[in-house]
Amino acid sequence: MSDDGQCAARPFALVATRVRIEERMLFDAFRRRGVAYEHVDDRSIVYRVGGPPPPWRAVLNRALSAIRRAEVSRWCAAADVPVVNSPETLACCDNKIATSLALHRAGVPTPDTVVALDAAGGGRAVAEVGYPAVVKPVNGSWGRALARVGDADAAEAVFALRAEMASPVQKLGYTQEFLSGRDLRVLVVGGRAVAAVVREADHWVRNTARGARSTAHALDPELARLAERSAAAVGGGVLGVDLLEDAAGNLRVLEVNGAVEFHGLADAHPDLPVADLIVDHLLDATTGAAS
Amino acid sequence: MTACPECRGAVSVPDDVMAAEIVVCGECSSELEVVAVAPTVLARAPEVEEDWGE
Numbered sequence: 001m002s003d004d005g006q007c008a009a010r011p012f013a014l015v016a017t018r019v020r021i022e023e024r025m026l027f028d029a030f031r032r033r034g035v036a037y038e039h040v041d042d043r044s045i046v047y048r049v050g051g052p053p054p055p056w057r058a059v060l061n062r063a064l065s066a067i068r069r070a071e072v073s074r075w076c077a078a079a080d081v082p083v084v085n086s087p088e089t090l091a092c093c094d095n096k097i098a099t100s101l102a103l104h105r106a107g108v109p110t111p112d113t114v115v116a117l118d119a120a121g122g123g124r125a126v127a128e129v130g131y132p133a134v135v136k137p138v139n140g141s142w143g144r145a146l147a148r149v150g151d152a153d154a155a156e157a158v159f160a161l162r163a164e165m166a167s168p169v170q171k172l173g174y175t176q177e178f179l180s181g182r183d184l185r186v187l188v189v190g191g192r193a194v195a196a197v198v199r200e201a202d203h204w205v206r207n208t209a210r211g212a213r214s215t216a217h218a219l220d221p222e223l224a225r226l227a228e229r230s231a232a233a234v235g236g237g238v239l240g241v242d243l244l245e246d247a248a249g250n251l252r253v254l255e256v257n258g259a260v261e262f263h264g265l266a267d268a269h270p271d272l273p274v275a276d277l278i279v280d281h282l283l284d285a286t287t288g289a290a291s
Numbered sequence: 292m293t294a295c296p297e298c299r300g301a302v303s304v305p306d307d308v309m310a311a312e313i314v315v316c317g318e319c320s321s322e323l324e325v326v327a328v329a330p331t332v333l334a335r336a337p338e339v340e341e342d343w344g345e
Binding site: 016017018019020023024039041064065066067094137139140141142144167169170209240257258259260261 | 309310311312313324339340341342343344345
């Protein structure tokens with residue numbers, strides 16, 4: 001059998017630590033396409049450097065841990081096995097400083113952001129942003145460990161706690177101006193914005209993981225273009241672009257998620273085959289058609 | 292029904308359950324990970340770690 005034939009005989013892999021609603025939807029989409037696939041728990045992977053390549057035709061990487069997620073994509077890319085998302089995209093999305101720098105470089109509007117490389121400089125960073133400011137963990141997600149800081153005393157308390165944390169990453173100070181407005185998420189698949197939702201909650205942190213409600217939002221050309229530019233800025237792939245729209249309609253990009261959860265968006269757009277679009281993007285990757 | 296590894300209560304598991312899914316014990320509210328199917332084996336789900344997320 002030729003290399004191409006051997007490759008075509010391999011199953012696709014959905015790498016996932018947990019089988020959640022999204023993974024169930026993706027498995028169904030694989031089945032609808034009639035292609036062989038398997039679920040791979042990233043915690044089970046052991047491989048020899050220079051040994052056999054990943055035994056899959058292409059990989060949809062949805063590991064929960066950012067560290068393991070990066071390693072899965074690194075291994076696949078090193079062996080020329082198509083993987084979504086790429087290690088470059090994940091490196092950019094799984095570090096908020098890297099995301100901010102990439103968005104700024106691409107001319108994408110973001111909240112005013114100041115970085116301190118040690119907790120000792122956190123108070124200075126917040127003062128430079130102005131009050132109220134939001135202090136975020138550089139590698140956090142699901143709205144964890146966010147703090148809205150209203151004055152210098154609060155900033156001192158937040159960074160005193162961060163200075164005591166064992167993880168050196170938590171000592172970094174990533175601070176942004178606090179902006180009020182509507183919290184939007186746009187799903188971008190392979191360079192194309194496919195749908196948007198508004199996320200609403202009683203709390204200022206409006207992550208679906210913390211119970212925020214998602215409702216359908218019109219994907220107007222300006223919003224779509226900005227989301228697509230943001231996705232391109234971080235390297236492209238399957239991405240969730242989070243934006244804030246102020247009362248005047250100005251849009252700023254807050255972050256780009258490289259292992260996007262989409263069940264809220266899928267519920268809000270019941271006629272949109274979200275999982276099918278993602279699987280089709282992966283299938284395109286095996287023919288070089290993905291972007 | 293499968294026994295909860297935390298409280299020994301009876302946990303109802305769907306017929307089509309898959310490995311790596313999370314179920315919740317109705318008696319003690321523990322989050323449990325399905326670590327094997329046919330037969331179903333449950334373990335306490337790991338705590339969310341610092342780098343988990345989307």
